[in-house]
Amino acid sequence: MILLACPNCGPRNVQEFRYGGEVRQRPDLNTVTPEEWADYVYMRDNPLGVMREWWFHRAGCGLWFIAERHTKTHEIQATYAWSKGPS
Numbered sequence: 764m765i766l767l768a769c770p771n772c773g774p775r776n777v778q779e780f781r782y783g784g785e786v787r788q789r790p791d792l793n794t795v796t797p798e799e800w801a802d803y804v805y806m807r808d809n810p811l812g813v814m815r816e817w818w819f820h821r822a823g824c825g826l827w828f829i830a831e832r833h834t835k836t837h838e839i840q841a842t843y844a845w846s847k848g849p850s
């Protein structure tokens with residue numbers, strides 16, 4: 764069983780969660796070109812190594828959060844709530 768630690772609920776079976784894709788910077792809607800938008804919507808980096816991903820605790824608290832997962836070993840190195848950072 765793979766465990767994923769929700770920042771609110773702690774370690775839970777990964778089947779309680781929904782994968783939301785890699786964390787990507789959304790382009791500025793005022794300046795994005797059609798090619799840049801298509802790249803954002805359809806293309807993925809798919810790296811070998813640690814990747815930042817969105818996860819949703821669908822069978823728990825309903826939080827969307829970020830997990831840092833190694834794409835080969837599936838080792839979860841960190842999970843944390845999303846933040847805009849310092850403003």
Ligand SMILES: [Zn+2]
Nearest residue numbers: 769772820824
């Ligand atoms: Zn939770």
